Amino acid sequence: MGQTVTKKQRPVHLDLRTIRQPVAAIASILHRVSGVITLFALAILLWLLSYSLSSEAGFLKVVDIVDGFFVWFILWGILTALAYHIVGGIRHMIMDLGYCSELETGALSAKVALGVTAFLSVLAGIMVW
Template identity: 35%
Template structure:
């Protein structure tokens, strides 16, 4: 029997993934991003609650435009992870598992998380 030729690696940029696939991958990426950012957030909260000078230091740091962009990225990650997680729970309960509904729900996740991020950007940079 002739062995089956298998790919050596998977290049996600060469594979045409449908939108539900990208939503699933971004769900994992956003979860990892939130996990990595959690210690920094706990540290900032601890410093800001310690005394007035610590609060002022963290407030000044958050006022920096680069920090605001990082915060906006974390807001997107939280919104996307939350909405995609609800979508995955619905799929686990066999709600919307047909192709049309799966595509619509993944588009809804992308649009809703983008809308939440735009509203946060409008609020942060206004």
């Protein structure tokens, strides 16, 4: 009953911009973000597909929607997110098998995943335009 509780010294203000994350952590966060982007993009793309298959007028409306630089840019972003999610997923599966799970090899595999995604993103940009 007579115990005194001492307050731990914790930072009052933690500035997240000053914390430097390792490349493996950034790759993991980006994998989750790309998964969310892919989920919402899939819903929109399925809606566009359904609308385009509903009738000839629906198809022409979808063609009008998709025919524009802004929409092509969004499609390129969707393809890039999907590519990163696939590459990051393969990276995580390889790590689950016990390979590249050490700190150095994990950082290297994250850099390789980012590099492969950059290449696939450029390839998708060439294909979209």
